[in-house]
Amino acid sequence: MEHTYNLNIIRMMISSIFISILFPFMTFIILLVVPLSNGEDAKYAACSSLYSCGKIQNIGYPFWGGDSRPDFCGITDFKLNCLAGAELPTMNVYNNGYLGLSVLGVNTSSHTMDISRVKLLESCYLQDISKITLLSSLKLDSRYSAISLFYGCADCVSGYNSKSFTCTNSNDHTTGSAYYFEDQSDISKMGKSCSCMNNVTIPVDKSRLDELRNTNASLWSILTNWPVEMEYMVNFTACSKCEESGGRCGSSDAVPFSEQFVCYCQDGPHQLECSHSGGRRRSIILGSGLAALVLGTVMLIAVFIFSYRRRGTDNFPFQWSRKIARDQNVAAFLKSYGSLAPKGYTYSEIRKMTNSFKDKLGEGGYGIVYKGRLNDGRFVAVKKLKILEGDGKEVISEVLSISRTNHVNIVTLLGFCFEGDKRALVFEFLPNGSLDKYIYGKEIEQSLELETMFNIAVGIARGLDYLHRGCNTQILHFDIKPHNILLDEEFRPKISDFGLARLCPPMNSIISMSVARGTIGYIAPEVFCRYYGSVSHKSDVYSYGMMLLDLVCGRNTIAYDAQQNSEMCFPEWIYNRLEAVEEVAVNRILNDDKKEIERKMILVSLWCIQTYPANRPPMNRVVEMLEGSSKSLQLPPKPNLSSPTRSMFDSLPMITMST
Structure with missing residues (x-):
């Protein structure tokens, strides 16, 4: 009996040791063989697909977009969007503003593209033109010159290249003279007394420019002389070598928005061109791997049967191996x-x-x-x-x-x-639950006094300031909203739910992201669009400001905005009332002290939701503003307060972040 018991113990030990070695070995073989058996690298296969949209067919590097070509198959600025049923793709340019361009044609031989502004014939549409600065990756054809146009001008001295300017949009007040400059150095001669409503930099055909100088041609007809042919400037020398070696041109996705050229080959990415020895090496590895896989499978089945008979299924060693890996x-x-x-x-x-x-x-x-x-x-x-x-x-x-x-x-x-x-x-356990039910709940909306809400706002601000400055490692929360603020028995607030939080050194608060994170309506603009700036602790400040508006006004500002037919959002309504020195209290009768508290909270919230991170105060300054007098607080600049829609999230380039 004792001999049989010892023998079983030895068998169990051998089985456990054998499987603990065999299982990692089999995993390695499978991971090695399966990708090779697919015949080609996944990114190589993805970048082999060409982009097509309506009349534009089969174009490749540096263009990307849609479901057919991921971002690593092109360059960030050359993303093309194709709406269902559209005849032409569009290209969104983000540089000192937003401009939508229609791509009318692409010549891959001469590396040129014909572009036109979206909604070209709808009214003047000059406001969008004034936001674009030609990108370094796009170069005007030699047939065009870039002129500077100042319009809606008054009190200017004579002697400039002046033209009358008529706008077909009655809502665009472009009265007064218009001046254009071919030489940028002449702009300084206009004088301080000259005031103009707008100015733009726009490409103009040189032949039409001569017409503008020598005839009474309409300035508006010259400005709308689109499409324009532009040359796109990318590393075509490296791309040609890559394609000649059998690779596909792309850019590195290891560092977000790096634009570093990468040649994607069947055996994986290379710096410039594919290796000719890769195919033979891959065949040797594939053959050896398949042989090892077959042998290992037979041995694994034998051990499985042996272990099942001797020990049953409950203690099968696979469970132990998986647990070790997960923990x-x-x-x-x-x-x-x-x-x-x-x-x-x-x-x-x-x-x-x-x-x-x-x-x-x-x-x-x-x-x-x-x-x-x-x-x-x-x-x-x-x-x-x-x-x-x-x-x-x-x-x-x-x-x-x-x-x-x-x-x-x-x-x-x-x-x-x-x-x-x-x-x-x-x-x-916090008995009073989360803050959202005291803001949005109809049954208890009057249960919190304004002083209590103010103390809650100050407590949250102190907690965020502690996360940003009080720890050895700075903590960015990225999901500040009423649902994630818990209240104890004395209604002291506590920040919770750190599932989206990121850790970073205190002296380096700018981080990288690959997906936007947080709750729509509370996400800072820079989190979903890199044009607005870098993601940092100021992103938490924006979320705090939106939550503070919810708290002081007793409603969900995001839900309120969604119910309005006009584009006037709730924060903008508050801003306009403050600007006009009107009351902003809603559904409350307040004494002077309470009006002082409410005005202070609203001013602080408007500072926190400034569009650009640099204009927002840090959380320690927010605490000082809340604890000080509202008389020392100035009305902040009016930000672009329109909340992003879900369609904007789908179309805008995402900045990089991962958990």
Whole structure:
């Protein structure tokens, strides 16, 4: 009996050791063989597809767009958009503003393209022209000159190249004279007394320019003489070498918006051209890999049968191997924090403390929150995360972020669970729930006094200032909104939900992103469009400003905007009332002290939602503004307050970020 027992022990040990070695080996072989058996690199295959839209057919590098050509197959500025049923693609230029261009034709031999402004014949449409500066990647054909046009001018001295200017749009007030300059140095001679409503830089055909000098030709007809032929300037020498070697031209996606040239080949990316020895080497690897795969499969089946008979399915070693792979991130995290790491709970302990997830408190994008109770009697909030693919980065991000904090306005993390696909976070329980129900809920909308809302606003600002400046590692939240602000029994606010948070050194607050993150309406403009600036701690300031408007005005500013037929959004309505020195209180009768508080909160919120990050105050300045007098606060510049629509999110170039 003892001999049989020892023999079984030895067999089990051999089986476990063998499978612990065989399984990683088989995984390596599969990862090696499967990509090679597909015949070509995925990016090579993607960039082999050409772009087509309506009359424009089969164009490649540097153009990209749509479902057929990803961004790494071209250059950022050459993205083409194709609407359903459109005859021509459009090209959006973001440089000192926005301009939509229609691409009428592309000559791949001469590297030229014919472009025209979108909605060319609709009214004057000069406002959009004034925002464009010709990109370094686009060069005017020699048949054109760029002139500077000043129109709607008054009190100018005579002697300039002046022309009358008539606009067909009655809403565009372009009265007065118009002046054009072929030489940029002549602009300084206009004098300080000369005032003009607008100025533009626009390409003009040289033959039409002679006509403008020598005849009474209409200035408007000259300005609308589109399309214009332009040469696109890219590295065609490198691209030619790449294609001659059998590769496909593209750009690196390792560094976002780097524009570094890459040659995508069947055996993977190369710097300039494909390697001729790659095919033979790939065949050798493929043959050896397939042989090893067949042999390993036979051995794996044999071990599986042996283990099943001797040990049953419950303790099959695969489960142990998978668990080790999944828990590597958590193990590394616990090791880095040592005794200071949050307490780890098993899933059975989580189930026990929540009474099998009986009392549901709420639900968010990443999971459901339940009420629980620890063995010492304390109530807790347990967020049971949804089962997501991957290695648990969203859990590690939240645990890592909150574990670095210790502030009265930051929610306290008590522990976490990371057991296979079962993941949960344990927080302190805050009895008054989230802030959104006190803003949007009809039944209790009068339950919070203005002073209480003001104290909540100050507390949130202090918490954000702590995240930005008070930790050794700066924490950017990226999802500040009323739903993520919890209130304790005394209505003290605590910032929660760090699933989208990013960590960065305090002296380097600018970060990179690959997808926009956050909640539509609270996302700062630079997060979804790189034209507005870099993503930094000022992105949290914008979200705070939008939330502050919700708080002081007792409504969801985003939902309010969506219900309006006009383009006047709720923040803009408030701005106009302040500008006209009118009352902004809605549904409340306020005394002078309360009016002072409300005006201060609204002024601070308008500073925080400035379109460009550089114009927004940091959070420590926001705290000072809230705690000071509103008399010292000036009305901020009027920002572009229109909230982005979902269609804009689909069409605008995304700045780079990843979790």
